Amino acid sequence: MTRPRVAVHKFSSCDGCQLAFLNLGETLLQLNEQVDILHFLEAGMNDASADVDIAFVEGSLSTPDELTRIRQVRANSRYLVSIGACATSGGLQALRNLDGNHDEWRDAIYARPEFIRTLKEVRPIAAEVRVDLELWGCPVSSTQILAAIRALLFGVAPVDDRDRVCLECKRQQAVCVMVTQGIPCMGPVTRTGCGALCPRFGRDCYGCYSPSETAQTATLARRFSGLGLLPDAIARRFWLINSQAPPFLQTGRVFHRSAASDPDD
Incomplete structure (x- = not known):
């Protein structure tokens, strides 16, 4: 039987949620025996256009290029899981949404602002494409990721714990x-x-x-x-x-x- 295929994609973020995968350590190696991880730049696999069963997405949508890329990720994935605060609610980058002076901030920060192509507002993944599961946290926990993978591989809905x-x-x-x-x-x-x-x-x-x-x-x-x-x-x-x-x-x-x-x- 063909093993399930998994991808981990990065958008605007600090990479902290990808580290939640790497922090699985030996468990990640065991997981790699059960699935084929086709794209995960942080771990050295590069096939961004691969068709996969589960795509994990870290980071917010901050540039026009990212809007194009997330649509392609969605089209290539059976399940799309957004991981971490940036992907689920915009994260720290979305603080600039509160000010409303995008152009002024850009011009004040960058020496050559004419080369900077950013969206007026930072968006979470679900604002642009359908998301099958959101895993919140800054960063998301390794336990959450592992539980979601196991549930999806067995064809059951992952538990969405909303306790305080x-x-x-x-x-x-x-x-x-x-x-x-x-x-x-x-x-x-x-x-x-x-x-x-x-x-x-x-x-x-x-x-x-x-x-x-x-x-x-x-x-x-x-x-x-x-x-x-x-x-x-x-x-x-x-x-x-x-x-x-x-x-x-x-x-x-x-x-x-x-x-x-x-x-x-």
């Missing part, structure tokens, strides 16, 4: 930093997947995974206000890794407008 980080903290017996120390924490509105890594080491969650299911962002923002955060600081809490995820984007806008209307705040 708070629930993972309880499972890990981590002390709540917001309750015990008064530290503003994004855990109540952020989905787990990280294993509650930051709270287990005594620091707040900063929302590197996506909004959790039924995320009560407005309620958490009011709690942040009660802890002493000013409106603009609250907006920045939501406008960080996943600024374009709708619940985070909307709540950030509310408090950003509040800060703008009261410059003394």
Whole structure:
């Protein structure tokens, strides 16, 4: 029988989510005995136009060339899986969407801006093509990737865990930093997947995974206000890794407008 074919594609990103594959170590070698990895530049395989069963895509869409390329990846793939915050919500690159002065920033940063071809706004993969599965995180976890591959190879739907980080903290017996120390924490509105890594080491969650299911962002923002955060600081809490995820984007806008209307705040 023909072995399933897999590709890993990079778009605008830092390569951190591709490293989640390489960090599998020996498990990646075992996986390579079950599937044919045809394209994965980080690991030395280069066949970007290969027809595959599963295509993993890291990174956001930031240039016109990337729009063309992602359409080709979609056409060549049975399943397309976006991995990491850049691919699922635009990531840190999407912070420039909030300013609206694309040309001014480009001209200020680059010595020869006439050679720079970028989109006016950064887009997640799902904004341009159909995505079969989104794996959130900055970076995505190796465990998530391996579980998704195994599920897809067996023809079952991968589990989409939307539990909040708070629930993972309880499972890990981590002390709540917001309750015990008064530290503003994004855990109540952020989905787990990280294993509650930051709270287990005594620091707040900063929302590197996506909004959790039924995320009560407005309620958490009011709690942040009660802890002493000013409106603009609250907006920045939501406008960080996943600024374009709708619940985070909307709540950030509310408090950003509040800060703008009261410059003394």
